[in-house]
Amino acid sequence: MMQMPDHTRPLKIGTRGSKLALAQAHETRDRLAAAHGLPTDAFQIVIIKTTGDRITDRPLKEIGGKGLFTREIEDALLAGQIDIAVHSMKDMPTIQPEGLVIDCLLPREDVRDAFVSPNYASIPDLPAGTVVGTSSLRRRAQLAHRRPDLHLVEFRGNVQTRLQKLDEGVAAATFLAMAGLSRLGMPHVARNAIDPAEMLPAVAQGAIGVERRRDDEMATSLLAPIHHVGTGYRVTAERAFLARLDGSCQTPIAGLAEIRDDRLLLRGEILRPDGSAAISGHREGTLGEGTPMGADLAEELLGRAGDGFFDHH
DSSP, X not given: OOOOOOSSSOEEEEEOSSHHHHHHHHHHHHHHHHHHTOOGGGEEEEEOOOHHHHOXXXXXXXXTSGGGGTHHHHHHHHTTSOSEEEEEGGGSOSSOOTTEEEEEEOOXXXXXXXXXXXXXXXXXXSOTTOEEEOOOHXXXXXXXXXXXXXXXXXXXXXXXXXXXXXXXXXXXXXXEEHHHHHHTTOXXXXXXXXXXXXXXOOTTTTOEEEEEETTOHHHHHHXXXXXXXXXXXXXXXXXXXXXXXXXXXXXXXXXXEEEETXXXXXXXXXXXXXXXXXXEEEEEEEGGGHHHHHHHHHHHHHHHHOTTGGGOO
């Protein structure tokens, strides 16, 4: 029989220290405890500070892109200091370090972007010249594409920091993920949730992934029953799309897979960083075809974009 974790030898769950990251780690712990009939003290949440958390005054692309919120956590996982790691999948590079795997995804939350503003109800309500803050290249490009008359500024920090910046008048509006607001118990903060047809979300937005060491049998068997199969199919397709586009932080990319009548529907979009052009497309297939669908859609968009697409500034 496999040794189960208990309060003397708890399973260590690694996470970032933000309120949202902790909410996600607690959700993972609670699902594991419920699935295996274990008390919560059989699990220990370990907070790991990442480069992305430490450097908050510069755009992510200047300090190295996506791995900034994951590298230190993955190092701790490889070193055996933690047993599993909980991540927002939209922060994850498409390639895991040798020896690590993510094959457990929690049921996906609301995928939509939230429009947040003290004074305006929606994007169309924003007067020309209004200052909008966002640290997301994708949201910035999508907004610039639709509303080139707005003034976009860099806006980094956790949910609480960004809301404070709005209160202080640094910007009149910003965007957050509905999933994050829901998990923080703050869905009321959103003035409205933006329909994906209007603003396609980030790849894997609203999805939580649990990473483990490939050869760790205990973690493997503990995580298997909490994996949400439908979320897995969707995120696989979206991340295959992202992987083929390289998904560096420099390219605004959006993608969303949905399941309807046992079919997988994938939509994807690439934009010029300044929003001057956007190219989108879609694919449909069986649930298991996410990987080729994602790669194929990416190839189509790259072909339609041509060589000079991303050089235009």
